[in-house]
Amino acid sequence: MSQTTIYSAKKIITMNPNQPEVTHVAVRDGRILGAGSLSDLEPWGAYTLDDRFADKVLMPGFIEGHAHTMEGTLWRNVYVGWFDRMDPDGNIWQGVKSIDAIVARLIEAEAKLADPNTPLSAWSLDPIYMDNRRVTRHDLDRVSTDRPIGALHASGHILNVNSKGLELAGLLRTGINHPGIPLGADGLPTGELFGPDAMTPVGPHVGFERSLTDCDERGLRDYGKLCVRAGVTTCTDLAAQLTDDSVAMMLRVTGEESFPACIVPLKAFLGTTAKDIVDYMLALKPKSTERLRLGRIKAIADGSIQGFSARMRWPGYHNGAPNGLWYTAPDQMSDLYHRALEAGVQVHTHTNGDQATQMALDMLEPALRAHPSPDHRFTLQHCQLADAAQFRKMAKLGMCVNLFANHHFYWGDEHYRLTVGPERATRMNACRTALASGVPMSIHSDAPVTPLGPLFTAWAAVNRITASGRVQGEGEKIAVADALHAITLGAAYTLHMDAEVGSIEVGKRADFAVLDTDPTACDQSDLKDISVWGTVQGGRIFAATDL
């Protein structure tokens, strides 16, 4: 006989407009039997009243629509980011504010390594905040000249290594001529490696393996802990390689009774034909489980704005940099859209520059005429520079968007000053225009690029404050209620999962974010500081303190 548990809470924010706030929720078999008052729920029969959340606020479990589980693996390296950040075990790593502080932290970590050949790897370096001071191999040589050392930047697109790392890769020599490898006055590489082409030959020597985009087994378990700490119960992995081995591993780990989240990995459309990836997704989809949802594709149109590899429409980059790179040719994108629509496989497309967004729109429209698909919900991911006309077009085409609200805080100042200039920086991640245009919208962290934390993401979209403290884009601010919708039902919608998660109502999975304070009652500038007690996922209770 199934057990029914009724939880009482200080407040339950349901995201169900028929009863936005209630006091009790009944859970049976991992699903929501009902939400309402205790007397509303009692007729369901025998129950256990559980008042452990009596002083908590429950929300639907948060849904992160664009993150990478590789963050779980990255935490095994030394954190050298500018901002304070919490690791899977709940320790707060203080942000490091100078090169000297980075070196000191690495020296401390180096002393703990017994084997002299083990590389020392660090991550989340971001010298942008240190007056853009260049970090060189000489800085890292202060830690060790014998041990290979590598520090991955927060963007994931730059790697700093020491002399030993260069030496092991055969690159501590003169005569190197590569756009991603700057040389010092001595003719030797400075130790900065820009872009995957330059990073990949050195990465394995400093502890960063080939498939940096995928987490490993321990990394996935650690990532689950990060989800609990952020109130996340459903999280995308965008994009994974999804080899036979990695699918088997993900099925195994997410199937463990202690795994606290539903993971939705999308396979990257890179290095494969459209036909093959669509066929593969059709074959993978039936392997989906309650906590691993397979069968979606992530296409990548262009690169990144701060890396000047995003594709821009006229007038291009503010500093005159040449236009960026296509990662997928328009014809290939068209082929993918046609085949995916025909097969009913969903595609999320990474676009950063406004030309990349336009390309995706231009390729989708004829594909939709050929394969009318009333509920395709193809989603543009990042889509940072879209203008109002593009949002109107997305709405007409039935597309969704997932905007990079966190990016605005972390790199908004750079975009204003350098990459796209004030006007376009102000409209970046235009949440309000998206909603006003009727485009179903979510907002995201792109963890590990920025920390997983939907309440922070909501704060970023509501306040639009940059790292320097400026409000950038007053007109694109959204209301708290809209931001909370974006991190719950909004994200669920982009994944065709809004019927099962995203709100607290009868029949849905019992997924809750358990909060210490009420995000609808606090000052909107405090949204990011709301502490998360933990989660309930599929009726299973996960307290952050018990992880």
Place this chain on the structure above:
Amino acid sequence: MMQNRPSVPVTTIGGYLGSGKTTLVNHILRNANGRKLAVLVNEFGDLPIDEDLIESQDETLISIAGGCICCSFGNDLIGALRDMLGGSTVPDQILIETSGVAIPSAIVATVALLTGLHSDASLVVVDAETVRTAARDDYIGDTITRQLSDADIVVVNKGDLVSDTAKQELADWLSDVAPGSVILPTEFGRVAPDAIFGCVAEPSHGLTAHHSDALFESITLHPDPIEDVPNYVHRLITKNRGIVRAKGYVYDMMDQCWLIQVVGQRSNVTRSDQAKQNGLVCIGLRGRCDFSGLRS
């Protein structure tokens, strides 16, 4: 191990979708003449290799008659190159068929970072009929001109589809957008592998004798000891004698053997550790090569 092996030359074959890269690769494989070639492609499309050439095939590797192979590298070119160098049989020449939007010069620069490899030539294939239209496209126009701007060799494919006037206009246009390159007009991807490859075969291999199609011709020079080898090569390529490729060994007055590799207007001249047979193979377009000038 790896260090004792001679460095493997790598040719990149770029060009937008539909330009004829795959046809060209098949032609080269068909005319490998005993060379062990390894072709790296992003992915196996519908027909990456003509069926009659395939000996066996699995998900990522196609074995081809004559000891050649074709591998799909997905998204990890460098990993695939590293695997290839670490394997038991190292190919004589590697061809990388790049994606339609890749910038070949970026791949060339990256190949140069790997020990055991050197970049041989960047070759870009264009469709004679459509390339100029494509180069005006809002989305891909600048990608196409960027691909061409650094090419060593531009293979103008599908020449059978355009008029002589259009060919001339195309040649003029290419001299603007691909100023440093040699232009090779062809049909159905028929380019002599010798014109594309920089791997130096001993003249005794019969390399000089015949070509797979009538577009190319070659001679082998046996120069007397040369006073200034770099200067000799410089004169060889700057006198507009129509050389597409030159490769081989010559000797200077001090009896030092030199290795010469020329592709278009780019040359690589190095002292050779070993004493090789004197002989410099020069390959050019039939009827456009000043062979008598070369001999003198």
